[in-house]
Amino acid sequence: MYKRAKIFFIIFIIIFINFLTLDFLLIDVEKTALIVALGVDKIDEGYEVTVQIAVPEATNQSTKSNESVIYAKGETLYQAVNRIGKETGWYPKLSFCNLIILGSSVFEDNVMSVVDFFIRSYKVEDSAILCASEESAKSVLNSISPLDNISSFALSKIFVRDYNTASPILTTSVKEFSENYYSNASYGYMPLIKMIETEDNGNNTSQASSVGTQSGKGGDDGKSTPVVYDATSAVIFSGGNMVGKVSGDECLFFSLLDKPANEDYFSLNVTKSNENGLALISVRKSKNKVNLTLENGTPVLNAELKVWLKVDDGNFPESMKEIATLGKLSEKTLKDASKYIEETLKTFFSYVKSVNADVFGIKNMLYRYHYKEYEKLSENVFQNTEFKIKVTSYNYI
Numbered sequence: 001m002y003k004r005a006k007i008f009f010i011i012f013i014i015i016f017i018n019f020l021t022l023d024f025l026l027i028d029v030e031k032t033a034l035i036v037a038l039g040v041d042k043i044d045e046g047y048e049v050t051v052q053i054a055v056p057e058a059t060n061q062s063t064k065s066n067e068s069v070i071y072a073k074g075e076t077l078y079q080a081v082n083r084i085g086k087e088t089g090w091y092p093k094l095s096f097c098n099l100i101i102l103g104s105s106v107f108e109d110n111v112m113s114v115v116d117f118f119i120r121s122y123k124v125e126d127s128a129i130l131c132a133s134e135e136s137a138k139s140v141l142n143s144i145s146p147l148d149n150i151s152s153f154a155l156s157k158i159f160v161r162d163y164n165t166a167s168p169i170l171t172t173s174v175k176e177f178s179e180n181y182y183s184n185a186s187y188g189y190m191p192l193i194k195m196i197e198t199e200d201n202g203n204n205t206s207q208a209s210s211v212g213t214q215s216g217k218g219g220d221d222g223k224s225t226p227v228v229y230d231a232t233s234a235v236i237f238s239g240g241n242m243v244g245k246v247s248g249d250e251c252l253f254f255s256l257l258d259k260p261a262n263e264d265y266f267s268l269n270v271t272k273s274n275e276n277g278l279a280l281i282s283v284r285k286s287k288n289k290v291n292l293t294l295e296n297g298t299p300v301l302n303a304e305l306k307v308w309l310k311v312d313d314g315n316f317p318e319s320m321k322e323i324a325t326l327g328k329l330s331e332k333t334l335k336d337a338s339k340y341i342e343e344t345l346k347t348f349f350s351y352v353k354s355v356n357a358d359v360f361g362i363k364n365m366l367y368r369y370h371y372k373e374y375e376k377l378s379e380n381v382f383q384n385t386e387f388k389i390k391v392t393s394y395n396y397i
Contacts, residue, residue, distance in 0.1 A: 035051045042108065048138065050071050100124075115130070130190050132235045146226050146228070166255040166262070166264065167251075184367050261283045265280055270314075287305070289302075289303070292366060299362065303345070303389045308395070366381050
C-alpha cells in the first residue's frame with residue numbers, strides 16, 4: 001500500500017511540475033496563429049496563398065481582435081500553405097479556418113485541382129464555406145470593411161445567416177461542393193463576392209505582410225477605400241469547370257425549391273388601370289416539392305412551390321392602393337407574383353441547360369428513383385428533361 005501511494009505521489013509531482021512550467025509541451029496560445037480565412041490565387045509560378053490570421057494577445061481588458069494578413073507562394077498549394085508556418089515562426093492552425101476564398105484566376109482551370117487539397121487535408125474542417133471572388137482572393141482579404149475589424153468576419157456574417165433557409169446567397173461548404181462534384185450529376189455552385197466601395201471610413205487596424213517581401217495594405221493588393229460585400233450572385237460549375245453566372249431572383253427562387261423560406265425579398269412590377277408601380281414583396285413562408293418522372297420515356301422534372309407573401313413597400317400611386325392594403329396582396333397581384341416566379345425559374349432552367357450544368361441534380365434523381373432506366377437515359381438526361389413548374393401564392397396575413 002505504501003509503495004502504491006509513493007508511486008502516485010511521484011506521478012502527481014511530475015504532472016504538477018509540467019503544468020506549472022512546460023504547459024505539457026503544448027504550444028503557447030500567445031504564439032499560435034489562428035487562421036480564420038484563406039484565399040487562393042493562381043499565378044505563373046503556381047499558387048499564391050493569402051491567410052488572414054487572428055493573433056491572440058494576453059490582456060485583462062476587452063479589446064478589438066488583432067489581425068494580420070500573410071502571403072506565401074509555392075509551386076503547389078501545399079507548398080504555399082506549408083511555407084507560412086516555416087518562415088514566419090508562427091504556428092498556423094487551419095482547424096479554425098471557416099472561410100475559403102478562390103480568386104478569379106483559379107477558375108481558368110478545373111477548380112477541383114484546388115478544392116481537392118481541402119478535401120484531403122485533415123487540418124481543414126469540411127464545413128468551411130467555399131466562395132468565389134470577382135477579383136483576386138488577396139484583394140478581398142486585404143480589403144477594409146466598416147462592418148468588422150477583420151474583413152473575413154464581415155463576410156462570414158453574410159454566409160452563415162440562416163444557412164438552412166432559402167436565400168439569394170447560394171452558400172456551399174467544402175463538403176457539399178465535393179459531394180455534388182463527385183455525384184452522377186457532377187455539378188456545383190458557390191457565391192460570388194463583389195466588393196462595393198462605401199463612403200464610410202470604417203475602423204480597421206489590420207496589418208499586411210508577405211513571406212519574403214513586405215507589402216502594405218491597399219493598392220494593387222487590396223482596397224484602401226472601405227468596402228461592403230455583395231454575394232447575391234453565384235458561379236455555377238459543370239464537372240469542376242466554371243460555366244456561368246446567375247444572380248438575384250434566380251438564386252432566390254432556385255433556393256426556394258431546395259429549402260424553406262424564412263424572410264427574403266423580391267421586386268414585382270404591378271399594374272392597375274394602365275398605371276405601373278413597383279412593389280417590394282417579402283417571402284415569409286414556403287413549401288416545395290420536386291420530383292422526376294418518366295412520361296413516355298421522356299424525363300420530366302415536376303416542381304411545385306407554395307409561397308406566402310406580404311407587401312413591405314411600394315411606390316404605388318394613390319389610385320393603386322387596391323394592390324395592397326396593410327400588406328395584403330390582391331388576387332391579381334398574387335397571380336402576377338406566381339407568374340413572375342414561374343417565368344424566372346423557367347429562364348433559370350433554360351440557362352443552366354444551355355451551359356450543361358445540372359444544378360437540379362436530375363441525373364442523381366434518375367439514378368435514385370429510376371435505376372432501371374438509368375443506363376439507357378443517363379447520357380443526355382439533363383438535356384432531354386422537360387421542366388414543369390407550378391407556383392401558388394398566398395397572403396401571409
